[in-house]
Amino acid sequence: TGGRLQGKNVLITGASSGIGEACARHFAQAGSNLLLSARRKDRLEKLKGELESRHPNIKVSTFELDVRNRSKVQATATTFGDVDVLVNNAGLVIGLDKLEDISEEAMDTMIDTNVKGLVHVTQSVLPGMRARNKGHIINIGSVAGQQAYANGSIYCASKAAVASITKALLYETVDTAIRISEINPGMVETEFSLVRFRGDKERADSVYKGLQPLDGNDIAETVVFVAGRPDHVNIAEMLVFPVNQA
Numbered sequence: 001t002g003g004r005l006q007g008k009n010v011l012i013t014g015a016s017s018g019i020g021e022a023c024a025r026h027f028a029q030a031g032s033n034l035l036l037s038a039r040r041k042d043r044l045e046k047l048k049g050e051l052e053s054r055h056p057n058i059k060v061s062t063f064e065l066d067v068r069n070r071s072k073v074q075a076t077a078t079t080f081g082d083v084d085v086l087v088n089n090a091g092l093v094i095g096l097d098k099l100e101d102i103s104e105e106a107m108d109t110m111i112d113t114n115v116k117g118l119v120h121v122t123q124s125v126l127p128g129m130r131a132r133n134k135g136h137i138i139n140i141g142s143v144a145g146q147q148a149y150a151n152g153s154i155y156c157a158s159k160a161a162v163a164s165i166t167k168a169l170l171y172e173t174v175d176t177a178i179r180i181s182e183i184n185p186g187m188v189e190t191e192f193s194l195v196r197f198r199g200d201k202e203r204a205d206s207v208y209k210g211l212q213p214l215d216g217n218d219i220a221e222t223v224v225f226v227a228g229r230p231d232h233v234n235i236a237e238m239l240v241f242p243v244n245q246a
């Protein structure tokens with residue numbers, strides 16, 4: 001990244017595990033200061049301790065934050081200071097079922113987290129970026145937003161919404177120096193996958209069909225690459241697959 005991320009303030013949502021946690025490690029490696037948020041504060045504190053001892057030159061702050069809670073997001077954002085890079089990563093999938101079997105609760109949780117939560121955090125950070133006419137918002141979408149699959153209707157719809165929101169934001173900020181990017185991972189082995197398969201290794205194996213999934217580091221490297229381009233370069237979209245996925 002040519003040192004371009006050094007000293008930048010990077011806010012990551014869902015930094016307590018998986019892709020978000022890997023992003024924290026990779027931005028720390030690049031010399032960025034970190035604003036780490038998630039609901040599991042204990043995980044964030046542990047990660048902060050580890051990163052600060054490994055990278056004494058960076059500053060790491062942690063925020064217990066449920067992205068679904070708009071007023072809490074707005075209140076917490078007043079303490080962030082200037083955010084140079086926002087990685088909208090918090091997201092989940094639950095209750096993969098046929099449409100007629102999806103519970104109201106599962107539907108609300110996915111829409112409230114993956115769609116509304118992303119909007120809440122963006123709304124709390126974008127005005128500051130506009131005022132400074134700089135900043136970078138990187139949304140973690142999914143291939144699921146482009147290719148729907150059986151039993152994934154609501155999750156796929158939530159990620160298609162992320163794609164639409166990202167495109168609209170790109171237009172809304174086109175006359176500014178703010179960059180807007182979307183990174184769409186294919187299969188990544190994280191806690192998400194364990195939840196998705198409810199710990200059912202046999203089912204996981206049948207879905208992966210011998211395919212070697214990515215891990216969080218593979219996506220984090222991509223996120224850091226995208227963030228680390230020169231200010232006049234915006235990588236608007238990237239699809240990152242394991243080699244045998246299409």
Ligand code: NDP
Pocket residue numbers: 013014015016017018019020037038039040041065066067068089090091092093113117140141142143184185186187188189190191192193216
């Ligand atoms: P993980 O389950 O490992 O991580 C999800 C993160 O989101 C956790 O840190 C969790 O933190 C956080 N999170 C969930 N709900 C909330 C909430 N309401 N408020 C704040 N944080 C929340 O999964 P991944 O790392 O795999 O997922 C990260 C992103 O990548 C998601 O948006 C997912 O949709 C996307 N993705 C994942 C793929 C995969 O195959 N794994 C493929 C394509 C996209 P906590 O519970 O502490 O709040």
